[in-house]
Structures are given as C-alpha cells and as structure tokens.
Amino acid sequence: MAETSKSRAPGRLTLxxxxxxxxxxxxxxxxxxVSLSLVPAAVWGVFLFxxxxxxxxxxxxxxxxxxxxxxxxxxxxxxxADGSALLTGLLVGLLMPAGAPLYVPAAAAAFGxxxxxxxxGGLGRNWMNPALGGVVxxxxxxSSAMTRWAAVGDASVGTAVVPPLEALRSxxxxxxxxxxxxxxxxxxxxxxxxxxxRIVSWLNSHVLSLFHAALAGxxxxxxxxxxxxxxxxxxxPLLMVGAAFLLWRRIVRWQVPVAYIATFAFLxxxxxxxxxxxxxxxxxxxxxxxxxxxxxxxxxxxxxxVTSPLASTGSxxxxxxxxxxxxxxxxxxxxxDGVAVSIVLGNCxxxxxxxxxxxxxxxxAREGI
Amino acid sequence: MTPxxxxxxxxxxxxxxxxxxxxxxxxxxxxxxxxxxxxxxAGIFAVMLLSGFCMALLARGKTxxxxxxxRAAAGGWLAALVISSFLTASFEIxxxxxxxxxxxxxxxxxxxxxxxxxxxxxxxxxxxAPSPGRALLDAAGKxxxxxxxxxxxxxxxxxxGAGTITLFPLSGFSGTIVIGSLSRDPARAISFxxxxxxxxxxxxALARAVKERRL
Numbered sequence: 001m002a003e004t005s006k007s008r009a010p011g012r013l014t015l016x017x018x019x020x021x022x023x024x025x026x027x028x029x030x031x032x033x034v035s036l037s038l039v040p041a042a043v044w045g046v047f048l049f050x051x052x053x054x055x056x057x058x059x060x061x062x063x064x065x066x067x068x069x070x071x072x073x074x075x076x077x078x079x080x081a082d083g084s085a086l087l088t089g090l091l092v093g094l095l096m097p098a099g100a101p102l103y104v105p106a107a108a109a110a111f112g113x114x115x116x117x118x119x120x121g122g123l124g125r126n127w128m129n130p131a132l133g134g135v136v137x138x139x140x141x142x143s144s145a146m147t148r149w150a151a152v153g154d155a156s157v158g159t160a161v162v163p164p165l166e167a168l169r170s171x172x173x174x175x176x177x178x179x180x181x182x183x184x185x186x187x188x189x190x191x192x193x194x195x196x197x198r199i200v201s202w203l204n205s206h207v208l209s210l211f212h213a214a215l216a217g218x219x220x221x222x223x224x225x226x227x228x229x230x231x232x233x234x235x236x237p238l239l240m241v242g243a244a245f246l247l248w249r250r251i252v253r254w255q256v257p258v259a260y261i262a263t264f265a266f267l268x269x270x271x272x273x274x275x276x277x278x279x280x281x282x283x284x285x286x287x288x289x290x291x292x293x294x295x296x297x298x299x300x301x302x303x304x305x306v307t308s309p310l311a312s313t314g315s316x317x318x319x320x321x322x323x324x325x326x327x328x329x330x331x332x333x334x335x336x337d338g339v340a341v342s343i344v345l346g347n348c349x350x351x352x353x354x355x356x357x358x359x360x361x362x363x364x365a366r367e368g369i
Numbered sequence: 370m371t372p373x374x375x376x377x378x379x380x381x382x383x384x385x386x387x388x389x390x391x392x393x394x395x396x397x398x399x400x401x402x403x404x405x406x407x408x409x410x411a412g413i414f415a416v417m418l419l420s421g422f423c424m425a426l427l428a429r430g431k432t433x434x435x436x437x438x439x440r441a442a443a444g445g446w447l448a449a450l451v452i453s454s455f456l457t458a459s460f461e462i463x464x465x466x467x468x469x470x471x472x473x474x475x476x477x478x479x480x481x482x483x484x485x486x487x488x489x490x491x492x493x494x495x496x497x498a499p500s501p502g503r504a505l506l507d508a509a510g511k512x513x514x515x516x517x518x519x520x521x522x523x524x525x526x527x528x529x530g531a532g533t534i535t536l537f538p539l540s541g542f543s544g545t546i547v548i549g550s551l552s553r554d555p556a557r558a559i560s561f562x563x564x565x566x567x568x569x570x571x572x573x574a575l576a577r578a579v580k581e582r583r584l
Contacts, residue, residue, distance in 0.1 A: 101554075103554070107556060115567070119571075119574075137556075137558050140557060140558035140561065141555070141556040141557045141558040141559070142554060142556075142557070145554065
C-alpha cells in the first residue's frame, strides 16, 4: 500500500475495504488465457481432420456466443466480454468428433450456455461445467452422431478412422481378445500410420534391441496424437504445453489434474488387464491416459475454479473420485471414454465435498477459506 | 373468497406442479408422450375431484360448526383413501378398455394415482373446505392446472425428444403428427427422466416469475 500511495498525487488517499492487495488477474483475463492455451491442440485437430473440424469448432463457438448474447439481452446483463462463452464454445467444439453433423455442436453449445450456465445465474453460479454439460446432453441425445469419426489427413496416411480407444472397446466387448491394448489392436487388424511403422521399427532395431525391449506398433501415433478421435483430445503433448502454461500461471491448481490422472492410471494399471484376459497389474495405463479426452478434461475442465472444490483437501477427494468414476465408466460403461460424464457427475458432488471438508477443517483454516 | 377465486387458486399461487412441486413422480415419468400425459391428467383430475368432494361431505357430516375434530378427520381420511383407490381402480379399468397402449405406458403410475401426493393434498384441504361445493371448485381448479402443466411438459418433451406428437387416432388420421427433420434425430435426452425434471424446473421458474410479477 505504501508504494501505491506514494505514486499518487499528494493529499489524495485511496479508501478501500480489505484485503489490501491485488493481482493483475481478472475472470476475463483467466478465460482468455485458457482459450489461448487450447489453441495448439485445436490447430493440431484442424491439421489432422481438415475443414470439417473447422466447421464444427466455428459452429459451436458462434452458437455459444449467440446464445450468450441472447440471454444477456433477456437478463439485461452484458457478459460477452468475459470470454467464457467463447471458451465454452471452443471446448464443446474440441470435444466433438470432426464428422459430427453441425446441429450436434450447435445444440450442445446452446444447452451449455442457456441451460447449464445462464439459467443458474451466469458465470460463477453454474454448478456444472457448461461445455461438459452440453457435451453430455449431446452424448445422451445423439450417441451415434457423437461417434461419427473423421479420417486422419488424406488417404495416404492410412490410419484407421475409428479412434484406438473405441476400437479397443469394441474388440474387448467380444470374447477372445487377449493382451495389452496395443497387442489387441494389432491382432484385430487396427492400422496405424505408415510413419509410425517406420519410426517404431527403427527404434526397435537400433535402440531398444540393445536393452532387449520392443515397442508395440502404434506407440508413436498414440504418443504424438497422430490418430483419430475428438478434435481437441488427440494431441497429448500439445495439450500438455497449454496445461503447463496454466499451471505456471496458477490458473489451474495442480491437485485436481494430478489426483485425477494418477488415480485413473493406477486403477487402469491394476485392473485394466482383467478385461483383456490378463492378470492384475498388467493394464496399459499409458495407452489409457493418452487416449480419450482424459488430458483435455483433467487440465481444462475438471479444475475449472467455478465447479471444483474450494480447499486443497477437497481437490484431492474430487480428483480421486473423478479418476475412479472415469475408470469405472471407461472399463465397464457403455458411453464413450467416460471423461465427460464423470466430470459432470463430479461437479454435482462438489458442494457436498466442500461441506464435508469445511466441517472437518479446524476453525483457523475455516476462517481462511 | 369468491367461487372464481377458489377456482383460479391454482394459477400460479397454489399451482400444484409448478409451485408446490407435488405429484412430480408421474409428471416426470409419464409425460414422454402427449397422449400419456393426457390420460394421466384425466385420471388424476377425476380421482382428485371426486375424492375431494367425498372428503368434504364426510368431514362436514361429522361436526356442525365447520371445525373438523381430529378423530373425524382421521376417519374421514380413511374413507377418502378407500374412495380414491376405488376411483383409481375404475379409472384403470376404463383406461385398459379405451386405450390399452396408454395403459401400458402409464404402467405402475396409474394404480399409484390412489396415493398420489397431489390427490392426498386435495383430500386434506377438502376436509377443511367450508362447503362441498367449494371443495369441488378447489379440486377442479387445481386439477385443471395440473392437467395443463402435464400437457405442456408432454408436448415439449415429445416434440423435442421424439419429434412427434401422439394424440387420439381419428378417422383418416393415424393419431401421430410427425415433425419431419426433428423426428429423424430428436434430442433424446429430453425424453429421459432428467429431461422431464428439467422441464419441471423451468415451469417452476416461470410460475415463480409470474407470481412475483417479474414477467
């Protein structure tokens, strides 16, 4: 305070209620930064799937912004500048397969903005992530349209149109699939890109053979995200770049994504192999963490400050719960990769978690919250 | 209160579905098709009207000064429940004969009309009504509003959730209006129970806005 009052004209005091410190952050700044940090993954999705991906993302952003404008007019409260409608639209677009008919992203974005967010009083009062609310609405309503995948690049790439996770799930639903995820995919004739074949065989013959190890075909594609899937979820490295920036700027707290991904990976490792006729501790945790929208959901949606717990104890409970739910839904459920549905369910539990944590917090800590 | 006040009590101050949120279970479960909503509304309306009327008669018969003694009310309650279950059973038989398909769709919710919270509320209020005529009017007003709410939700959910409107088949009309493009890819989530509760929520919000004269 001393420095700021020095810089002001003498004799003029600034009166303000406590707390007497500030940060150059605002809600709008945060949402814009989150949107920006999603751009690399979105660009990758457009690079993979081409014009259809652009159409899907543009539709969902336009509808989200239009819905926000319309509801602003109804409530006479102009909120477009906080950037949250654009972020919701972008997230909805990124969670769609590129081949989805355009009414699906449009309906999901409109549902997210109008029903999930604005009906409950706008940004900050929504008790569910608007984008995920919209996506789950679309999943329940148009489950076949939500699995209209697009081919990666042109025909020369040669990768299968169905994402690896979906192919694995359908392979496991029939009896007789044995092995780790990539082995099952290989035995069912799943085709990865020719680039992957060259890189993996070079690594196997020149580097890994020295250690008597071998990579399964498809490892490179899965790691880099050169596979089919929802537009924004495929590239884990690029998502991690955006996520690292958010963690560095402390826009997302690390507890939720870490607890979420670690719980899920642990459960996938311990029990994931059972479905494929393997024993315990033989699942493919890396495959499962990198496929589906786990990375996108964990960093960009589960930790949304509006719909995640207040205290750090609560964040751990919430993250572990999300990991458990996602594991159950993905391995024993029928609705896709389980990320969107479990985060939405987790959002519903957040008020309860906050209440539980507050009840058991010492009085000193309670004042702090 | 004038008779017309009693009749219109349902809107929106005492509207059973949208304000008091009673009788929700059938409203959410059954309002998937317009025709089912219609039958459910008709059943509840009839049972409510007649059992409320009977309750008012019984409660009145017990005392002279219009005050209901607790014992009289308890006896009246039992009697009214017997009457409402009898009426419900009659409704089921009529439904089974007149519209077997709707009867199947209503399922357990048709026999459960006998203990529907809304019917019970009306029976309870009828025991304190100044006259059987007033009780009848009150029940009619509430029943009409309930029917309107159910119908509204039914139309909304069937149009968005299935892209159709199912009504009575008449000569030269199959009974189902199909809304072309919407019926190919309807928003199925609206026809799930969650969708029904969502519609109820918006109806409740609307009723509250009307009540507080903000709309």
